[in-house]
Amino acid sequence: MKKKKVLVTGCAGFIGSHLSEKLIAKGYFVTGIDNLSTGKLNFIKKLKLNKKFKFFKIDLFKQKNLYKYFKGNQIVFHMAANADVKNGFLNPKKDIEQNTIVTHKVLEAMRKNRIKRIIFASTGSIYGEPKIFPTKENYSFPIQTSLYGSSKLACEGLIQAYSYGFGFDSTIFRFVSIMGKRYSHGHLFDFYKQLLINKNHLNVLGNGLQKKSYLNIEDCINAMILTINRNKNPIEIYNLGTDRFITVNHSIKTILKILNLSPKIYYKGGDRGWIGDSPKIYLDTKKIRKIGWKPKKTIEESIKETIEFFNHNKWLFK
Amino acid sequence: MKKKKVLVTGCAGFIGSHLSEKLIAKGYFVTGIDNLSTGKLNFIKKLKLNKKFKFFKIDLFKQKNLYKYFKGNQIVFHMAANADVKNGFLNPKKDIEQNTIVTHKVLEAMRKNRIKRIIFASTGSIYGEPKIFPTKENYSFPIQTSLYGSSKLACEGLIQAYSYGFGFDSTIFRFVSIMGKRYSHGHLFDFYKQLLINKNHLNVLGNGLQKKSYLNIEDCINAMILTINRNKNPIEIYNLGTDRFITVNHSIKTILKILNLSPKIYYKGGDRGWIGDSPKIYLDTKKIRKIGWKPKKTIEESIKETIEFFNHNKWLFK
Numbered sequence: 001m002k003k004k005k006v007l008v009t010g011c012a013g014f015i016g017s018h019l020s021e022k023l024i025a026k027g028y029f030v031t032g033i034d035n036l037s038t039g040k041l042n043f044i045k046k047l048k049l050n051k052k053f054k055f056f057k058i059d060l061f062k063q064k065n066l067y068k069y070f071k072g073n074q075i076v077f078h079m080a081a082n083a084d085v086k087n088g089f090l091n092p093k094k095d096i097e098q099n100t101i102v103t104h105k106v107l108e109a110m111r112k113n114r115i116k117r118i119i120f121a122s123t124g125s126i127y128g129e130p131k132i133f134p135t136k137e138n139y140s141f142p143i144q145t146s147l148y149g150s151s152k153l154a155c156e157g158l159i160q161a162y163s164y165g166f167g168f169d170s171t172i173f174r175f176v177s178i179m180g181k182r183y184s185h186g187h188l189f190d191f192y193k194q195l196l197i198n199k200n201h202l203n204v205l206g207n208g209l210q211k212k213s214y215l216n217i218e219d220c221i222n223a224m225i226l227t228i229n230r231n232k233n234p235i236e237i238y239n240l241g242t243d244r245f246i247t248v249n250h251s252i253k254t255i256l257k258i259l260n261l262s263p264k265i266y267y268k269g270g271d272r273g274w275i276g277d278s279p280k281i282y283l284d285t286k287k288i289r290k291i292g293w294k295p296k297k298t299i300e301e302s303i304k305e306t307i308e309f310f311n312h313n314k315w316l317f318k
Numbered sequence: 319m320k321k322k323k324v325l326v327t328g329c330a331g332f333i334g335s336h337l338s339e340k341l342i343a344k345g346y347f348v349t350g351i352d353n354l355s356t357g358k359l360n361f362i363k364k365l366k367l368n369k370k371f372k373f374f375k376i377d378l379f380k381q382k383n384l385y386k387y388f389k390g391n392q393i394v395f396h397m398a399a400n401a402d403v404k405n406g407f408l409n410p411k412k413d414i415e416q417n418t419i420v421t422h423k424v425l426e427a428m429r430k431n432r433i434k435r436i437i438f439a440s441t442g443s444i445y446g447e448p449k450i451f452p453t454k455e456n457y458s459f460p461i462q463t464s465l466y467g468s469s470k471l472a473c474e475g476l477i478q479a480y481s482y483g484f485g486f487d488s489t490i491f492r493f494v495s496i497m498g499k500r501y502s503h504g505h506l507f508d509f510y511k512q513l514l515i516n517k518n519h520l521n522v523l524g525n526g527l528q529k530k531s532y533l534n535i536e537d538c539i540n541a542m543i544l545t546i547n548r549n550k551n552p553i554e555i556y557n558l559g560t561d562r563f564i565t566v567n568h569s570i571k572t573i574l575k576i577l578n579l580s581p582k583i584y585y586k587g588g589d590r591g592w593i594g595d596s597p598k599i600y601l602d603t604k605k606i607r608k609i610g611w612k613p614k615k616t617i618e619e620s621i622k623e624t625i626e627f628f629n630h631n632k633w634l635f636k
Contacts, residue, residue, distance in 0.1 A: 089483035092429070096422050100472060104414050111410070128478075140456045143553060145482045150475030154418060157468030160446075164463045165407035165593050235461060275483050 003027040007073040007115075009060060009106060010080030012039030014182045015121060015220065017047070019077055022221050024052050031073060033080065035059035042315075043182055060102045066109035075117040075228065078106050081152075084185065085125060086205075086274045088147035099151035100158075107162045116167055119224055122156055122174045124213075124239065124281050125149035134284035137174070137237045146276030156237075163234045170234065171227050173220075176241035176281055179302035180217035181309045184316055187248065187273075188303065191255055192310045193317050195263065202263040205273030208249035211280040213241040216297035216305070223293045230291065239283035242295050248273075254300055258307045321345040325391040325433075327378060327424060328398030330357030332500045333439060333538065335365070337395055340539050342370050349391060351398065353377035360633075361500055378420045384427035393435040393546065396424050399470075402503065403443060404523075404592045406465035417469035418476075425480045437489045437542055440474055442531075442559065442599050443467035444492060452602035455492070455555045464594030474555075481553045488552065489545050491538075494559035494599055497620035498535035499627045502634055505566065505591075506621065509573055510628045511635050513581065520581040523591030526567035529598040531559040534615035534623070541611045548609065557601035560613045566591075572618055576625045 006023055010016035011032025016039065020030050024047065031054045032044065047053045056069055060080055063069075070076070082098035103120075110118065126149050127135050128142045144150035162168045177186060187205075194202055223240050246254075256262060272279060297305075310316070324341055328334035329350025334357065338348050342365065349372045350362065365371045374387055378398055381387075388394070400416035421438075428436065444467050445453050446460045462468035480486045495504060505523075512520055541558050574580060590597060615623075628634070 088479070092426065092480075092483075093422075096419070096476070100418060101414070104411075108410065138458045140458055142459060144475040144478040147476075147479045147483065150472070150479040153475040154468070154472030157462040157471040158414070158465075160462040161406075161465045161468040161594070162410075165410075165465065276479070 003029065004074045005029045005031070005072055006075040006077060007031045007033065007070060008077045008079060009033045010039060011055065012036055012041060012044045013079060014184060015178060015217065016079040017043040017182060018217050018221050019079060019224060020044070020047055020053065022225055024050055026225065031056070031069070033058055033060065033069060038083070038185065040184070060105060061097050066105055067112050070109040070113045070115060073113070073115055075119065076106065076110055076115055077119045077224065078103065079121045081121065082148070085146055085148040085276065089275055092147055095147040095151035100154040103155040104158055107158060110168070111162070111166055117169045118159060119171045119227070120155065120159055120173065122152045122172050123149065124174050124176050124241065124283050125278060126153050126156070126174060129278055133280060133282045135282065136284040137239055137287060145278065149276070160235050168234070169231050171231055172235070172237045173223065174237065174239050174283065175220060176213040176215050176283055178217050178220050179214050179306045181305060182217070183306045183309065187251070188255065188306050191252065192307065195259065195261060196314070196317055199261050200263045202252070202265050204248065204252065204265055204267050205269055206248060206277060207267050207271050208247060208252065209271065210248050210273060210277065211245045211282065212248065213245040213282045214299045214302055215241050215295060216302040219295035219297060223288055226291065226293050238288040239285050240288060241283040241285055242299055243285065244299055245280070245282040246299055251303060254303045255307060258304055321347065322392045323347040323349070323390055324393040324395060325349045325351065325388060326395045326397060327351045328357060329373065330354055330359060330362045331397060332502060333496060333535065334397040335361035335500060336535050336539050337397065337542060338362070338365055338371065340543055342368055344543065348372070349374070349387070351376055351378065351387060356401070356503065358502070378423060379415050384423055385430050388427040388431045388433060391431070391433055393437065394424065394428055394433055395437045395542065396421060397439045399439065400466070403464055403466040403594065407593055410465055413465040413469035418472040421473040422476055425476060428486070429480070429484055434485055435487045436477060437545070438473065438477055438491065440470045440490050440492045441467065442492050442494050442557065442601050443596060444471050444474070447596055451598060451600045453600065454602040455557055455605060463596065467594070478553050486552070487549050489549055490553070490555045491541065492555065492557050492601065493538060494531040494533050494601055496535050496538050497532050497624045499623060500535070501624045501627065505569070506573065506624050509570065510625065513577065513579060514632070514635055517579050518581045520570070520583050522566065522570065522583055522585050523587055524566060524595060525585050525589050526565060526570065527589065528566045528591060528595065529563045529600065530566065531563040531600045532617045532620055533559050533613060534620040537613035537615060541606055544609065544611050556606040557603050558606060559601040559603055560617055561603065562617055563598070563600040564617055569621060572621045573625060576622055
């Protein structure tokens with residue numbers, strides 16, 4: 001069978017770059033798009049040498065006509081997004097522009113090119129502050145607590161409507177936080193950066209008791225690859241995460257042990273790290289497990305892998 | 319107590335014009351905004367003579383800076399929207415522009431003016447195709463089946479995030495279809511228009527068995543007025559509707575009886591009127607009833623009122 005041509009938005013990002021590599025390894029031809037705002041050329045250095053990879057540095061929000069960039073592809077992996085949950089309220093336009101409007105532009109570029117298959121990176125933040133754990137995909141109608149979550153909710157709604165109206169076949173993944181090689185934003189990153197500057201002082205947003213689940217990047221990519229050709233329904237929504245959660249304090253303890261450091265810890269800002277920070281994220285992943293996926297790495301292994309990546313990539317913190 | 323200054327977007331529309339009149343009658347000073355795309359100057363003819371009413375003909379999507387139009391107001395009733403559910407897939411930009419992006423612009427204009435109270439017109443379409451009736455506000459995480467529903471979902475998410483992040487106090491109403499004086503789009507309108515042209519021929523979208531609930535415009539406005547000063551929580555969501563639903567066929571029977579006509583009826587397009595048409599809309603309204611609201615008019619009274627309005631306003635069909 002002739003291998004398909006696929007497009008990955010956000011191809012130079014943490015998730016997009018791993019996904020592009022895996023797709024190439026599986027025989028796909030990959031067109032990658034990235035505006036390099038948070039994605040890094042360094043992450044696609046090897047990919048760019050591969051004949052099966054084609055890269056366009058364009059900004060999906062600013063670029064007027066996306067038609068030609070999407071042309072000839074059969075599947076779109078839409079990973080590009082503003083993923084800075086924490087600072088949404090400091091720049092209240094960013095999430096709607098980079099997530100909601102860009103997703104609509106991607107869907108329109110697909111429709112005009114008659115591309116009908118989309119795989120989309122959504123988020124567990126979409127559940128707001130759920131009261132039931134682990135939280136299932138059909139949990140009750142959520143209330144949004146962040147502009148990031150609200151923009152991803154808007155994207156999901158658009159993708160679903162395009163599936164109904166234009167016959168798109170869509171898979172939506174709601175991730176917990178992803179860790180591993182090339183992780184380059186989020187609390188582990190912030191902690192490491194602080195400790196690079198002063199190994200005796202660590203500021204923590206919140207009281208350290210927030211409970212979060214994490215998933216390794218490889219397990220995340222494997223779930224997406226698994227579902228490429230097996231959507232039972234035109235719209236499939238899957239939670240992705242490990243079947244554990246840890247506190248921020250446990251995560252700090254693990255990091256400090258690996259780094260062999262014992263800084264003084266300063267907690268800031270009450271029981272939440274920032275406005276919209278969910279005090280507990282822990283997703284029910286029975287649905288994706290039913291079709292044969294399960295995570296291979298534990299949260300602790302992922303933390304270790306991430307810290308090792310930092311140790312070898314200090315350029316990221318400059 | 320000094321009466322407040324309030325702003326009504328979509329003030330020349332079906333709902334916005336009634337709401338503006340009621341607010342003036344209650345002593346509020348009303349600033350009305352409308353682009354007159356579907357709103358009608360005729361609906362605000364009397365209002366424009368009132369010193370407590372100020373009208374701006376602007377397009378909230380196109381107008382770059384909304385700051386000055388919102389200045390000095392304490393409450394925003396955001397009623398402006400593209401409400402043409404049926405044709406969303408013919409113009410897939412309209413709902414995201416007129417609903418999602420405009421709502422974000424409204425929220426930004428409020429934030430910059432330190433206006434923190436918003437009352438928003440959402441829709442029962444947001445539940446997609448629910449399986450439980452009557453459908454409650456906390457029904458399970460919905461799947462969108464129309465671009466209209468998906469855009470209103472995006473608006474709700476934005477309003478909720480602004481409530482969390484910026485301390486807004488928001489009331490979101492999810493309406494069934496509203497009927498009564500000034501109703502000027504929707505199936506009653508389409509039926510009447512057809513019968514004006516040919517009283518012996520009526521095309522019906524769908525098989526006539528779709529089940530819909532309706533509410534009278536006065537009952538709708540009363541619910542909004544009731545909640546102005548009594549939000550218990552920073553985000554309150556209320557379904558609005560009567561505690562009955564009727565089939566499209568029953569609605570046709572009622573209309574034909576009032577008009578004393580008996581055309582030949584032609585059903586088109588299977589069990590749904592159009593892609594995204596919900597085969598059943600029937601909302602649970604216990605929550606709003608608990609704070610003292612209940613609808614005064616039956617569905618049949620509303621149909622009668624609407625047909626009488628058409629009989630006296632044939633200019634609408636030209």
